[in-house]
Amino acid sequence: MRIGVIGTNWITDSLIEASKNVEEATITAVCSRKQDTGEAFASKHGIPHVFTSITEMCRSGVIDGVYIATPNSVHHEQAIACLEEGIPVLCEKPLTATRELAEKMIETSRKNQVLLMEAMKSTVMPNFKRAQELLPSLGQIRRYSAHYGQYSSRFDAFKEGDIKNAFKPEFANGSLMDLGVYTLYPLVALFGMPEEVKAVSVNLHSGVDGQGVVALRYPEMDAVVTYSKIIDSYLPAEIAGEKAALHIEHISSPSGVTKINKGGEREDHTIPATKASMAYELEEFIQCWKKGKIESSINTHKLSLNVIALMQEIRKQIGVTYPLDQA
The missing domain is CATH 3.40.50.720 (NAD(P)-binding Rossmann-like Domain)
Structure with a gap:
């Protein structure tokens, strides 16, 4: 091609x-x-x-x-x-x-x-597929948590009054759109749309969010995601069931999968990377x-639609709007 x-x-x-x-x-x-x-x-x-x-x-x-x-x-x-x-x-x-x-x-x-x-990229990578295969072994799944915090290389300039495109609402940017999507996309891919969403955020004076936390309710489980462009975070993602939990390193680009059984016994299920993530x-x-x-x-059309609709609802709750919302 x-x-x-x-x-x-x-x-x-x-x-x-x-x-x-x-x-x-x-x-x-x-x-x-x-x-x-x-x-x-x-x-x-x-x-x-x-x-x-x-x-x-x-x-x-x-x-x-x-x-x-x-x-x-x-x-x-x-x-x-x-x-x-x-x-x-x-x-x-x-x-x-x-x-x-x-x-x-x-x-x-x-x-x-x-x-x-x-x-x-995350949902088509080998370690995400491996995590997906392991879900039935976790028993009844009760919680999904995912985190992505990456201090923006442009945030120091922002604090000095130089607002780059990454922090401008006219470009439909901000923490949710840039990083939060990486925590939400796998959630919706694995478990579908939630029944209820509650979001809070730290918004910046330019009109975009600097970071946020979202709690989501499902019929038999809940989910929590955090994301930020104003701090670094090093937490793994976790999918926890009644029998075991999975830890996924780097939810945006899954690089490791560990199953932790009751009692703390760890099993490494990581598929070694053989090529660039993209x-x-x-x-x-x-x-x-x-x-x-x-x-x-x-990465179906329906999945894209659902994630975008979910992020729209989150933006509505945290008060972040874009000129594009009127398009």
Whole structure:
């Protein structure tokens, strides 16, 4: 698959590096708003084609699919533009900010019978699948907890009055959208939507959340997730049942799985990593494309819709709104 990348930030660098572990992937084009930015990025990675127009890139004949890694606020319009041109889309998480916009993206995918997949890497990685396989051995599951705290490299500037895009509501950013999604997506993937949600947060003066805590109620269990861009956290995720518990290291990119039986006996079920974490989502995307599918059977359209709806409800409770909410 010949892939064009849209966006030239560090996450695109990571995707390109991961593509080296995927035999069927080749990065053939980059699209950037500015020609010189695109050319510099292409030169750094040895990418042969540079565009400043998404439509021109889609019609160029040099790509088979696109990877979108631009601000959350423009995911929907860029994805729709590509899908309308018949070009499959791997779109960075979160897919978009509102259920209404996500529905438009999915409707365009279905109308044109073109693949659309959210680039959530955790759920397609081997250690997440291993954890999923172990769930029946835990007995009745009673609790899910997941944590992701990463002090933003841009927060020091924020405290000095220099507000970067990562902390601007017009870009649909903040802690929930950037990091909280990593704690919620696996929860919904494994257990579906909760019956009740209660959220609190520390909001910043720019209008986005700096960190938050969400409690979620299910018929036979509860869940707690925490996320932050203003502290670091080192807690594992835990899925606890009546017979045993699972600890998952790094919920955003599962790197270890440990089962802890009653009495504290530990069993290591980790599958050693053999490639870059983002390679797995790229492989899933390419396999879906080769099979003529319009959605992944793992990162499904329904899953994306549900997670976005859940995050919308959380934002409503914590009082974080975006201009995009009126779109």
